[in-house]
Amino acid sequence: MRFRQVHLDFHTSEAIPGIANEFSKSQFQSMLRAGHVDSITVFSKCHHGWAYHPSEANEIHPQLSFDLLGEMITAAHDIGVLTPVYLSAGLDEKLARRHPEWLIRDAEDRTRWVKDFMTPGYHEFCLNTPYLDILLAQIHEVVSRYDSDGIFLDIVGVRKCRCQYCVDALRASGLDPRDEASVIALGEQTYLNYARRVRETIDAVKPGLPVYHNNGHQQRGRRDLVQVNSHLELESLPTGGWGYDHFPLSARYAQTLGMKFLGMTGKFHTSWGEFGGYKHPNALRFEAALSLAHGAKCSIGDQLHPSGIMDEATYALIGAAYAEVEAKEQWCSGVESVADIAVLSLEAAREACPDGQALRGARNLADAGAVRMLTEGHYLFDIVDTFSDFSAYKVLILPDEVPVWPELATAIEIFTAGGGKVLATGRSGLNTAGDAFALNLGINWLGTNPYRPAYFYPHFTPGALLPASYVMYGEGQLVELHDGQSLGNLENPYFNRDVFTFCSHQHTPGTREDNGPGMVESSNGIYIAWDVFSEYAEAGHLILKEMVLHALSRLLPQPALRTNLPVRGIATLQYQQAEQRYVNHLLYASPVLKGRIEVIEDIVPLRDISVSLRLLSPALVQRVYLAPSMTALPFTVGQDEISYIIPCLENHQMVVIELAQEKYPVE
Numbered sequence: 001m002r003f004r005q006v007h008l009d010f011h012t013s014e015a016i017p018g019i020a021n022e023f024s025k026s027q028f029q030s031m032l033r034a035g036h037v038d039s040i041t042v043f044s045k046c047h048h049g050w051a052y053h054p055s056e057a058n059e060i061h062p063q064l065s066f067d068l069l070g071e072m073i074t075a076a077h078d079i080g081v082l083t084p085v086y087l088s089a090g091l092d093e094k095l096a097r098r099h100p101e102w103l104i105r106d107a108e109d110r111t112r113w114v115k116d117f118m119t120p121g122y123h124e125f126c127l128n129t130p131y132l133d134i135l136l137a138q139i140h141e142v143v144s145r146y147d148s149d150g151i152f153l154d155i156v157g158v159r160k161c162r163c164q165y166c167v168d169a170l171r172a173s174g175l176d177p178r179d180e181a182s183v184i185a186l187g188e189q190t191y192l193n194y195a196r197r198v199r200e201t202i203d204a205v206k207p208g209l210p211v212y213h214n215n216g217h218q219q220r221g222r223r224d225l226v227q228v229n230s231h232l233e234l235e236s237l238p239t240g241g242w243g244y245d246h247f248p249l250s251a252r253y254a255q256t257l258g259m260k261f262l263g264m265t266g267k268f269h270t271s272w273g274e275f276g277g278y279k280h281p282n283a284l285r286f287e288a289a290l291s292l293a294h295g296a297k298c299s300i301g302d303q304l305h306p307s308g309i310m311d312e313a314t315y316a317l318i319g320a321a322y323a324e325v326e327a328k329e330q331w332c333s334g335v336e337s338v339a340d341i342a343v344l345s346l347e348a349a350r351e352a353c354p355d356g357q358a359l360r361g362a363r364n365l366a367d368a369g370a371v372r373m374l375t376e377g378h379y380l381f382d383i384v385d386t387f388s389d390f391s392a393y394k395v396l397i398l399p400d401e402v403p404v405w406p407e408l409a410t411a412i413e414i415f416t417a418g419g420g421k422v423l424a425t426g427r428s429g430l431n432t433a434g435d436a437f438a439l440n441l442g443i444n445w446l447g448t449n450p451y452r453p454a455y456f457y458p459h460f461t462p463g464a465l466l467p468a469s470y471v472m473y474g475e476g477q478l479v480e481l482h483d484g485q486s487l488g489n490l491e492n493p494y495f496n497r498d499v500f501t502f503c504s505h506q507h508t509p510g511t512r513e514d515n516g517p518g519m520v521e522s523s524n525g526i527y528i529a530w531d532v533f534s535e536y537a538e539a540g541h542l543i544l545k546e547m548v549l550h551a552l553s554r555l556l557p558q559p560a561l562r563t564n565l566p567v568r569g570i571a572t573l574q575y576q577q578a579e580q581r582y583v584n585h586l587l588y589a590s591p592v593l594k595g596r597i598e599v600i601e602d603i604v605p606l607r608d609i610s611v612s613l614r615l616l617s618p619a620l621v622q623r624v625y626l627a628p629s630m631t632a633l634p635f636t637v638g639q640d641e642i643s644y645i646i647p648c649l650e651n652h653q654m655v656v657i658e659l660a661q662e663k664y665p666v667e
Contacts, residue, residue, distance in 0.1 A: 001210075001260045002038040002082055003297045003325055003326070003329045003332070004036055004298060004325050004326060005038070005039040005041070005262060005297070005298060005299040005300070006032075006039070006040045006041070006299065006301075006318065007040075007041045007086075007152075007233075007264060007300070007301045007302070008040055008041055008042055008086075008302050008303070009046075009273070009301065009304065010052065011046040011047045011048060012046060012050070012061065013048055014048065014050065014061065014063060014094075016063060016306045018063060018307070019061050019063040019064040020066070021307060022308050022309045023068060023307075023308030023309070024308075027310060028075045028310055029078070031310035031311075031312065031314075032079065032081050034316060035314075035315035035316075035319045035322055036318075036319050036322035036323050036326050037081060037315075037318065037322065038081055039081060039082035039083070040076055041083070041084045041086050041299075042069060042073065042076070042083050042084075042085060042086065043069065043085075043086050043304075044069055044086060044138070045058060045086075045087045045088050045092070045138060046088055047091040047092070047093060047122050047155075048093050048094060049094030049095050049096075050062070051138075053067045053068065053069035053145075054067055055138070055141060057134070058138050058141075068308065069085070073146055073147060073148070077147065083147075084149050084152050084212075085142050085148040085152065086154065087139060087142065087153055088155060089127075089135055089153040089154055089155060089156045090124045090125055090127075090156050091113070091122040091125070091154075092125060092131075093122050093123065095125075095131070097117070099131070100117070100123070101129075101163070102125055102126060102129040102130065102131040102163070103126060103163065104125065104126045104159055104161045104163060105126075105161060105162050105164075106160070106162060109162075111124070112159070126163045126166060126190070127190050127191065128190040128193075129165045136197055139151060139198060139202065140201050143202050149209075149210070150211065150212070150230075151209065153198065153211070153213050153214065154214045156194065156215060157191060157216075157225075158184070158187045158188050158225065159187050160180075160184060161183070161190070162177055162183065166183070166190075169186060170182055170183070170186055184360075188225075191225070192224070192228065196228075198213075199211065210230040210231060212230065212232070212233050214233065217250075218250060218253070219351070220345040220347040220367070220383065221347060221348025221349070221350070221351030221385040223257065223385070223387060226257060227257075227259075229259070231259055231260040231261060232261035233262050234251060234262065234263050235264045236250060236263060236264060237264075237268070237271050237272070237301065238287065239266075239268065239269060239270055239597050239598065239599065240266065240272065244591050244598055245368050245371060245372055247287075247290060247291070248371050248375060248570075249367055249368055251263060251291070251295065251296055252343075252371065252381065252383040253384070254296070255295045255336070255337045256337070256384055256388060260297070261297070262291065262296050262298060262299045263296040263298060263299065264299040264300075264301060265284070265288075265291075265298075265299070265300055265301065266302075267279055267300055267301065267314050267318060269597070269599075270597065272301060273303065275305070278313060278314070278317060279317065279600075280599065280601045281320040281321070282603045283600040283601070284300065284318065284321040285320060285321045285324060285651050285652070286587065288300075288324065289324070289325075289651060289652035290587060292325065292328060292332045292652070293572045293585035295332075295335045295337060297332075298322070298325055300321070300322075302314055324652075328628050328654060331628070331654055331656060332574075332583070333576075334576055334577065334578050334579075335574035335576055335583065336574065336575050336577065337380075337572070338380055338575050339380045339382040339392075339393060340380050340381065340393060340395060340556055341380065341381035341394070341397060341552075341556070342382055342395070342396050343370045343381055343382070343397045344386070344396060344397065344398055344402055345383050345384065346400060346402055347364050347367060348384070349386065349398075349403065349408075351385075352385065352386040352408070353405055353432060354405055355403070355405070356432075365533070365538055366399035366401060366534045367383065367399065368533075369534055369535070369537030369538075371383070373533065373536055373544075373545050373548050377548070378563050378569070378571045379552065379556075379559060379561075380560050380561050380573055381397075386407075386408060386411070390411060390412070390414075391414075393420065394419075394420060394421065394555075395420065395421050395423060395525075395552065395555050396412065396415055396420060397422075397424075398422065398423070398424040398425070398428035398429060399426075400425050400427065400531040400532070400534050401426055401427050401428060401531070401534075402424070402428040402429070403427075403431070403432045404428075404429055404431060404438035405438070409438045409439060412439060416525070421526075421555040421556070422526075423525055423526050423528075423552070423555060424525065424528075425527070425528040425529075425530065425531060426474075426529070426530060426532070427531075429527065430445060440524055441520065441525060442484020442485070442520050442522025442523070443482060443484055443520050445479055446478040447478050448476070448477060449476040449478050449492070449529075450496070451493055452474070452475060452476070452496065453471050453472055453474075454472050454510070455469040455470060455471055455472060455490070455491035456490065456491070456518045456530070456543070457470070457488055457514075457518075458470070458487065458543075458547070458550070459488050460550055462543055462550060463545075463546040463550075465542070465543065465546060469510045469512065471507070471541075473535060473539070473541070474531045474535045475530070476490065476518070476529050477529045477530075478529075479517055479527070479529060480517070481520060484520040484521060485520065485521045486517040486518075486519070486520055487517075487519040487520065487550070488517070488519040489517060490514075490515045490516050490518040491510040491511060491513060491514070492510065492513070492515045493507065496508070517529070518530070519547060525555060526555060528551065530544075532548060559614065560614050561584075561611065561612070561613055561614075562612045563609065563610060563611045564610045565586060565588065566588065568588065568589070568590050569588045569649075570586070570588070571585065571587075573585075579658075581658045582613070582656070582657040582659075583654050583655070583656055584655040584656075585652065585654055586655070587651065587652045587653075588649055588651070589651060590602075590604070603651045605648055607647065607648055608645055608646070609645065609646040609649050610643065610645050611643065611644055611646065611655065612642070612643040613642050613643075613657065614640055615640065616640070618637045618640065618641055618642045620659050621637065621657055621658070621659060621660070622658045622659060622660040624642070624644055624656065624657050625655075625658075626646070626654070626655060627654040628654070633646070
């Protein structure tokens with residue numbers, strides 16, 4: 001799996017003449033060299049349904065006069081560039097109009113993507129129809145005829161479908177198509193059957209050829225759905241609706257799965273399908289570095305012009321990022337994440353909970369809020385599911401709404417018995433009935449607070465702020481102590497805002513009375529009575545982060561990493577076991593919201609960034625240097641940590657800590 005990939009879209013209408021008439025092998029190769037590209041995903045079949053090569057399983061694009069796929073593969077291979085091949089699996093507009101009965105339908109018989117055939121756009125196929133056999137034949141043809149380096153299948157995943165094929169399948173099994181759970185179960189069965197048949201089709205020709213099924217999101221907690229892939233490609237275009245918080249969340253989960261993966265962004269100002277849109281080079285430099293810092297390789301999306309000419313401006317832009325990646329690769333392969341903290345993903349918990357089916361797919365800002373807070377606090381953390389080994393961490397965070405069923409309760413009890421600490425917030429820690437705590441957090445649950453908003457008065461100094469009554473906009477919980485210590489109390493308002501009882505412009509002030517604990521510490525950890533992570537993701541209220549950071553300062557008084565990076569700075573620590581070295585990644589850029597899109601233009605250098613790493617045997621550190629410059633970095637050794645100062649951080653800096661002998665873990 002290569003570090004510097006391009007995903008080359010080519011969704012081209014049959015109404016455009018002269019497709020790829022200006023394609024040139026030498027120009028194609030020249031642009032790949034300019035972009036420092038070592039792998040490019042090229043097209044067999046696009047969303048419009050056409051093949052870009054002679055085909056018996058499909059139809060060649062009516063405006064294409066030669067084998068474009070074959071020419072691209074030859075041109076790329078001649079200069080050592082790999083060529084995974086793309087097929088649009090879920091969309092085929094040509095075939096959709098010939099066989100609309102094969103399309104996904106909802107309960108009102110509407111199609112997916114666009115609801116009808118009078119709206120411009122695509123229509124998604126159900127893979128529980130005869131369409132699957134056609135798709136498999138197309139895949140077989142490509143794998144048999146071309147020297148592809150992998151297969152990328154797009155627009156696939158678990159879908160709810162009530163087409164007549166699915167309705168018949170449900171009824172034949174004695175199930176009711178009106179039952180949502182039955183429809184979801186059939187969707188999972190359909191997807192896994194599709195993935196199995198794809199693997200069988202490919203392995204019959206080229207056993208083990210890499211395959212990726214793209215759904216735009218890797219579902220946390222569903223390893224069965226993830227592991228149908230040979231590797232992962234985390235689609236996350238910050239400007240295309242994902243934002244800059246999305247990739248770190250996906251990557252910090254993906255790295256725990258033990259699979260190779262890459263981060264997929266785009267050169268576009270907005271998202272896929274955009275012609276003539278370009279990011280600032282600094283944006284791609286940052287996004288590529290963000291992938292490296294999280295243990296991922298890189299992919300940048302582009303779209304080929306119908307003429308077949310590769311865009312010079314695009315590959316100059318990509319080259320600005322990939323020249324840097326090329327110089328850094330040797331310190332970014334074969335890495336594993338170093339982390340003090342595990343965040344049990346709310347999405348994963350809902351998937352695993354025996355009674356959680358109704359909440360699958362429900363709104364979830366808690367995971368993103370946790371990533372944002374911990375990143376801003378410069379803690380080392382992973383996103384985990386219930387299959388993970390909690391004992392590898394010092395702190396386990398249950399964000400906002402994590403239900404606890406007996407098996408999970410047992411796993412957490414084993415974790416705390418071994419010295420681990422829990423941070424639970426909101427309704428996390430309650431049993432699946434939601435009427436009592438399933439964990440011993442030093443409190444009893446009394447119910448949901450009927451007042452909203454309420455207030456929190458900390459019994460500590462919250463960072464740069466002073467103790468005061470801080471408004472808590474979201475839902476709060478009422479608890480009472482039984483063997484815990486209050487770290488701050490709940491204050492209720494005089495009344496809820498109503499037509500006959502309201503005060504001021506927004507909400508009612510607090511009574512300044514102690515209405516019970518709002519934050520509690522016990523022997524097993526700390527509990528906070530509000531959905532602080534979801535609230536922070538939505539509105540960024542500073543007190544919410546300060547509550548969590550104070551909790552972590554008590555639960556994890558000696559974190560593995562400390563730094564004076566600004567809030568928007570990112571710090572990660574990766575370990576290369578084969579090379580017996582740690583690589584400390586530090587990044588800094590400040591996205592700016594312009595309209596609805598976050599953009600990066602300026603990268604401001606930072607000076608004298610201090611870092612301390614807490615190691616069990618810091619005396620075993622042989623040398624510390626900056627990579628890729630190989631500049632030696634002075635460091636000091638304390639009893640259980642090493643410290644160094646990075647003179648200048650411009651976008652991304654790697655600090656390499658080489659060990660003198662066998663691996664030893666971070667404390």
